[in-house]
Amino acid sequence: MGRIQAERSLGDVSLLIRGDEPGSVSAVVHDGVVGVLPGNWMPAGSVMTRTAEGFFFDHPRTGERLEIYVDQIYSEQTLDEPMQTKLTKLGAEREYNDRLAERLHLIEDGLTLVDREYRTSAGPVDLLVLDRDDRPLIVESKRARADTATVYQLRRYRDHLPADPRWRGTVPRGVIVAPTLAKPAAALVATDPDLSFVRVRYDDLLGPLMPAPLPQEPLIGAPA
Amino acid sequence: MGRIQAERSLGDVSLLIRGDEPGSVSAVVHDGVVGVLPGNWMPAGSVMTRTAEGFFFDHPRTGERLEIYVDQIYSEQTLDEPMQTKLTKLGAEREYNDRLAERLHLIEDGLTLVDREYRTSAGPVDLLVLDRDDRPLIVESKRARADTATVYQLRRYRDHLPADPRWRGTVPRGVIVAPTLAKPAAALVATDPDLSFVRVRYDDLLGPLMPAPLPQEPLIGAPA
DNA sequence: CTGCAAAGAGGCGGC
DNA sequence: GCCGCCTTTTTGCAG
Numbered sequence: 001m002g003r004i005q006a007e008r009s010l011g012d013v014s015l016l017i018r019g020d021e022p023g024s025v026s027a028v029v030h031d032g033v034v035g036v037l038p039g040n041w042m043p044a045g046s047v048m049t050r051t052a053e054g055f056f057f058d059h060p061r062t063g064e065r066l067e068i069y070v071d072q073i074y075s076e077q078t079l080d081e082p083m084q085t086k087l088t089k090l091g092a093e094r095e096y097n098d099r100l101a102e103r104l105h106l107i108e109d110g111l112t113l114v115d116r117e118y119r120t121s122a123g124p125v126d127l128l129v130l131d132r133d134d135r136p137l138i139v140e141s142k143r144a145r146a147d148t149a150t151v152y153q154l155r156r157y158r159d160h161l162p163a164d165p166r167w168r169g170t171v172p173r174g175v176i177v178a179p180t181l182a183k184p185a186a187a188l189v190a191t192d193p194d195l196s197f198v199r200v201r202y203d204d205l206l207g208p209l210m211p212a213p214l215p216q217e218p219l220i221g222a223p224a
Numbered sequence: 225m226g227r228i229q230a231e232r233s234l235g236d237v238s239l240l241i242r243g244d245e246p247g248s249v250s251a252v253v254h255d256g257v258v259g260v261l262p263g264n265w266m267p268a269g270s271v272m273t274r275t276a277e278g279f280f281f282d283h284p285r286t287g288e289r290l291e292i293y294v295d296q297i298y299s300e301q302t303l304d305e306p307m308q309t310k311l312t313k314l315g316a317e318r319e320y321n322d323r324l325a326e327r328l329h330l331i332e333d334g335l336t337l338v339d340r341e342y343r344t345s346a347g348p349v350d351l352l353v354l355d356r357d358d359r360p361l362i363v364e365s366k367r368a369r370a371d372t373a374t375v376y377q378l379r380r381y382r383d384h385l386p387a388d389p390r391w392r393g394t395v396p397r398g399v400i401v402a403p404t405l406a407k408p409a410a411a412l413v414a415t416d417p418d419l420s421f422v423r424v425r426y427d428d429l430l431g432p433l434m435p436a437p438l439p440q441e442p443l444i445g446a447p448a
Numbered sequence: 449c450t451g452c453a454a455a456g457a458g459g460c461g462g463c
Numbered sequence: 464g465c466c467g468c469c470t471t472t473t474t475g476c477a478g
Contacts, residue, residue, distance in 0.1 A: 004313055004314065004316060005313070005314040006311060006312065006313045006314070007311075007312050008309045008310065008311045008312075009309050009310040009311075010307070010309065011306070011307040011308050011309030011310075012303055012306035012307045012308075012309070013309060014240050016238050016254055018254075018256060018258060020258050026258045026259075028254065028260065030240055030242075030252065031308070031309050031311065032242060032306050032308045032309070033311075034242060034244050034250045034267075034268040035250075036252065036261060036262060036265050037260060037261065038260060039309075039311050040311070041260050043258075043260075044258040074301050074303065075299055075300075075301040076299075077298050077299040079236055079298065082235070082236040082256050083234070083235040083236045084235050084236075084255070084256045085232045085233050085234065085235030085236070085237060085255050085256070085263075086232065086233040086235075087230060087231075087232045087233075087255065087257075087263050087264070088230065088231050088232075089228055089229070089230045090228065090229040090230070092228060148376070148380070149373045149376070152372070152373065152376045156372075184346070184347075
C-alpha cells in the first residue's frame with residue numbers, strides 16, 4: 001500500500017538485514033534521528049543484491065525498492081545462525097483488561113461479569129457485564145486516552161447487542177473506562193444518557209480485587 | 225505512558241544506542257523477529273550505565289528501565305560524531321491532498337475549492353469545496369483505505385459546518401475520497417443520502433490538472 | 449480472505 | 464499544553 005518515495009542524503013546510518021527464508025530478507029535503516037521507527041525499511045520477502053556500490057533490496061510482489069549506496073563501512077557483522085530470543089510482554093491492553101475484570105467495582109457497584117471479548121455483529125466487546133438491575137453494560141476499555149472514535153465504537157456495540165438473540169429486548173448501557181477522555185469525546189458521551197465514562201489509571205488496577213460476590217440464593221433461614 | 229514489563233530470553237540481538245544530549249541517550253533492540261518496530265526500546269532522555277554485566281538504561285521522568293545482560297559481544301562500533309543524514313519523503317497524505325486539490329474533477333465536475341484544512345468546531349476538514357449549485361461539499365481524503373471511523377469523522381464535520389456563521393443555513397454534503405472503502409463503512413455511507421464515496425488511487429493523481437475555472441462573470445456580450 | 453482492533457507507538461501543528 | 468491527525472505502520476485474530 002505504502003508506495004512512497006524517499007531520499008536520504010549522505011551520512012551515517014545503521015543497517016540491519018535479517019533473513020526470513022533463503023533468498024528473502026527484511027531490512028531496517030536507523031539514522032541519527034531519535035525514534036522507535038527506523039527511517040527506512042523493507043518488509044520481509046525482499047530480495048537483496050549486494051554489489052561494490054552498495055545494497056539493493058527489491059520486493060517482488062509490491063514492487064518496492066530500497067537502494068543504499070555505500071561510501072564507507074565502519075564495521076560489519078554477520079551471524080549465519082543467530083540464536084532466537086523469546087520476548088514476553090506484560091502490561092499491555094490485555095493485562096489492563098485482566099485486572100479491570102477482577103475489579104469491576106472500580107466501574108460501579110453490583111456488577112457481574114458475563115464475558116470478555118464477547119462477539120457482537122459489530123465487533124468484540126472488551127467486557128460484557130450485568131449491572132445490579134441485570135441490565136447489560138458494555139465496557140470499552142482503553143489503556144491510553146479514549147477519543148471520539150472510542151465513543152462511536154462503544155455506541156455501535158451498544159446498538160448492535162440487542163440484535164443478538166440472547167440479548168433481545170434489552171436496552172444496554174455503555175461505559176468507557178480509560179485514564180483520560182478527550183474533550184470532544186466527553187461531549188459526545190454527554191449527549192447519550194446511556195453512555196458514561198469512568199476514569200481508571202493503570203495504578204488503580206494494582207489495588208485490591210473486587211469483593212467476592214454475595215451468594216445468589218438467600219442463606220437457609222435468612223429472611224426472603 | 226507505556227508502562228510495560230517485558231522479558232527476553234538469551235539470544236542474539238542488535239543494540240543501537242544514540243545520544244541526543246550529553247548524558248542522555250535513546251536505544252533500540254532488534255531481534256530476529258521480522259518487523260519494523262524494535263522488540264524493545266528506550267525513549268530519548270534515558271541515562272545509560274554500562275558495566276561488566278551489560279547495559280542499563282533509566283528514564284528519570286517516567287521511571288522506565290531497560291536492562292540488557294551481556295554474555296558475548298560479536299562486534300561493537302562507536303561513532304563519536306556521526307554525520308547526520310536528511311530524509312525527504314514524497315507520497316504521504318500531504319502530497320495526496322495537494323494533488324487532489326488540483327484535480328477536483330476526479331471527485332465530480334464543477335467543483336470550486338474554498339479552503340484546505342478548514343477548521344470546524346469538530347476539527348479540520350481536508351478540503352472544503354462548493355459544488356456546481358454552490359452547495360458546500362466536505363471532502364475527507366485518505367491515502368489508504370477508509371473505514372467506519374472515517375465516515376463518522378466526515379459526518380461530524382458535515383453536521384458541525386452549519387454552526388459556523390459563514391455556512392449558516394447551508395446543508396452540506398460530504399464525500400470520502402480514498403483508494404478503497406471498507407465494506408462496513410460503505411454500508412454506513414449508503415444510509416446517508418448526503419454522503420458518498422469516490423475511489424481515487426495515488427496513480428490517478430499523477431494525471432492532468434483540473435481545467436482552469438471558467439470566468440465567474442459572463443463575458444462581455446455573452447448572453448446572460 | 450476480510451475486517452477489526454492493538455501496539456510500550458511518536459511527531460507535528462493549531463487553538 | 465491539550466487535542467486531533469498522520470505515519471511507507473505491522474501483527475494478530477476471528478468470522
